[in-house]
Amino acid sequence: MKLFWFEIFKAFSRWRTYISFTVIALIVILTEVVMKLSAGEIVYRMLKPFQRDFLISGNILNAWFVTAFIMNSLHIHIPFLITLVAGDMVSSEATSGTIRFLLIRPPSRGRIITAKYLTALFYTGGLVLFFAGVCVIFGLPLFGSGDLIIHHYGKFDIAFIPESEIPLRILLAFIAAIWSMTVVASIAFLFSTLAENSIGPIIGTMAVVIVFLVLGNLPLDFFRTLKPYLFTTYMNLWQQFLSIPIPWPEIGRSAIILGLHNVSLFLIAFFVFRRKDIKS
Amino acid sequence: MKKILLCLALFLLSPQWAEAQEDASRYLDSIEKKYAQLKDYTAEVAVHFDIETFKAPDMQARLYYKAPGKMKVESKRVFFFPRDGGYLNPSQFKKEAFEVRFLERSADDGRKAVKLKLTPKKTKRDIQDFVLTIDTDRLLIREMEMTQFDGREIKVAIEYGKFYDFELPVHIQLKLDIPSFESEGVKEFDQLIQKPKRVTGTIEITYSNYKVNLGLSDEFFKESGSSRGR
Numbered sequence: 001m002k003l004f005w006f007e008i009f010k011a012f013s014r015w016r017t018y019i020s021f022t023v024i025a026l027i028v029i030l031t032e033v034v035m036k037l038s039a040g041e042i043v044y045r046m047l048k049p050f051q052r053d054f055l056i057s058g059n060i061l062n063a064w065f066v067t068a069f070i071m072n073s074l075h076i077h078i079p080f081l082i083t084l085v086a087g088d089m090v091s092s093e094a095t096s097g098t099i100r101f102l103l104i105r106p107p108s109r110g111r112i113i114t115a116k117y118l119t120a121l122f123y124t125g126g127l128v129l130f131f132a133g134v135c136v137i138f139g140l141p142l143f144g145s146g147d148l149i150i151h152h153y154g155k156f157d158i159a160f161i162p163e164s165e166i167p168l169r170i171l172l173a174f175i176a177a178i179w180s181m182t183v184v185a186s187i188a189f190l191f192s193t194l195a196e197n198s199i200g201p202i203i204g205t206m207a208v209v210i211v212f213l214v215l216g217n218l219p220l221d222f223f224r225t226l227k228p229y230l231f232t233t234y235m236n237l238w239q240q241f242l243s244i245p246i247p248w249p250e251i252g253r254s255a256i257i258l259g260l261h262n263v264s265l266f267l268i269a270f271f272v273f274r275r276k277d278i279k280s
Numbered sequence: 281m282k283k284i285l286l287c288l289a290l291f292l293l294s295p296q297w298a299e300a301q302e303d304a305s306r307y308l309d310s311i312e313k314k315y316a317q318l319k320d321y322t323a324e325v326a327v328h329f330d331i332e333t334f335k336a337p338d339m340q341a342r343l344y345y346k347a348p349g350k351m352k353v354e355s356k357r358v359f360f361f362p363r364d365g366g367y368l369n370p371s372q373f374k375k376e377a378f379e380v381r382f383l384e385r386s387a388d389d390g391r392k393a394v395k396l397k398l399t400p401k402k403t404k405r406d407i408q409d410f411v412l413t414i415d416t417d418r419l420l421i422r423e424m425e426m427t428q429f430d431g432r433e434i435k436v437a438i439e440y441g442k443f444y445d446f447e448l449p450v451h452i453q454l455k456l457d458i459p460s461f462e463s464e465g466v467k468e469f470d471q472l473i474q475k476p477k478r479v480t481g482t483i484e485i486t487y488s489n490y491k492v493n494l495g496l497s498d499e500f501f502k503e504s505g506s507s508r509g510r
Contacts, residue, residue, distance in 0.1 A: 050360065053458065057341070058358030147358040156460045156479045160336035160358065244335040
């Protein structure tokens with residue numbers, strides 16, 4: 001546990017760690033201000049398929065809608081911010097030449113790598129919770145509360161979540177988002193144990209995420225058969241908490257698959273680190 | 281050839297046919313006259329959606345109507361209300377605005393009715409035509425079928441109750457059969473290769489707590505913060 005807090009202290013002593021928090025705060029605040037200024041256009045575009053058939057009233061562009069909108073827009077970009085720190089956890093020790101000093105100390109390699117991995121997960125959780133906090137804390141005074149309308153763009157498809165259910169659903173959605181992002185952190189962490197510098201793990205992880213996302217979304221039969229084997233298929237787990245009804249079996253399945261990815265990736269990293277040659 | 285033309289002319293000019301066309305417009309006039317004293321009304325509306333792709337709980341709002349054709353809904357929460365056929369607008373079917381064609385007479389449950397086809401003279405919001413079933417004894421629109429150019433079909437069934445001196449809707453059922461995809465804008469690749477699906481379902485609207493001729497001002501319908509009909 002002491003080792004874990006030591007790693008946390010090390011991670012949060014670096015300026016790089018705060019880049020992600022700053023970027024998220026800037027993006028969210030900027031997006032919310034722009035959305036506030038162009039509220040009419042957003043509501044019009046969002047509800048265009050319905051406005052022909054329905055008169056619509058009420059506060060549709062509320063803080064919950066804005067939170068879901070930003071989350072939907074950023075869930076591909078947040079992995080990059082996660083790799084900045086998770087991809088640096090082990091490789092930075094090699095880059096700065098401290099890995100030998102670290103490994104000749106009493107704690108075993110297993111304990112060190114576990115503490116580093118837990119720190120990467122802690123950072124991932126903290127970043128997503130910070131994202132949630134900024135969205136809601138700035139969103140509520142700007143847009144107010146209300147029922148949440150989840151709409152699939154360009155389709156006559158809507159899910160209407162009553163205001164009373166939203167805080168719990170949003171909380172669960174963010175917990176699910178943390179769970180999804182831990183897989184990205186685990187990949188970056190594994191690459192970090194394999195590399196001697198931080199650029200490789202960051203670029204490598206993003207390449208994996210982007211390639212998997214592209215392959216998973218190509219509307220061709222070959223790629224459709226491949227889709228269940230790509231972890232990115234299950235990364236939109238958080239969106240399931242904003243469905244009606246909540247598809248619990250699907251959520252459970254996705255969570256287990258992502259969890260298995262985490263365990264496998266960590267175990268590989270664990271064994272790679274234990275066998276790491278620090279003499280040469 | 282001359283004989284055929286003569287027969288056709290005789291058929292078209294036959295008294296029955298002429299009477300039917302005259303009747304057709306007369307029903308619309310009669311309905312408008314029946315509600316001539318209805319200046320405005322407000323009512324509580326409860327809307328229930330039974331559409332697979334429209335997952336919404338029951339919604340409540342207050343509806344305001346002022347002749348000829350101003351409408352507004354007020355709700356504290358998000359509220360969706362059917363734009364066409366969801367409320368009674370006695371000024372909607374002015375005979376001058378439509379080509380009216382008599383279709384048939386019917387008698388369901390002992391009620392005499394006529395079916396008219398109305399084609400707007402000026403195309404408004406892509407509505408191709410209306411088919412109205414009018415209760416000829418009580419001069420009420422019982423059913424309405426709307427067809428739009430993009431293939432949207434909406435069927436409306438209206439039940440009435442007596443409020444003050446007017447017969448006003450207590451229950452309206454709309455059956456929707458509309459295309460799933462937006463007809464304009466950029467489509468995703470999936471949407472281009474798939475055959476457009478259709479959305480079908482029912483909307484039930486229940487009216488209660490009517491108040492009639494309150495003297496609602498035009499300004500009230502211009503206020504923001506709620507949705508207004510066109």
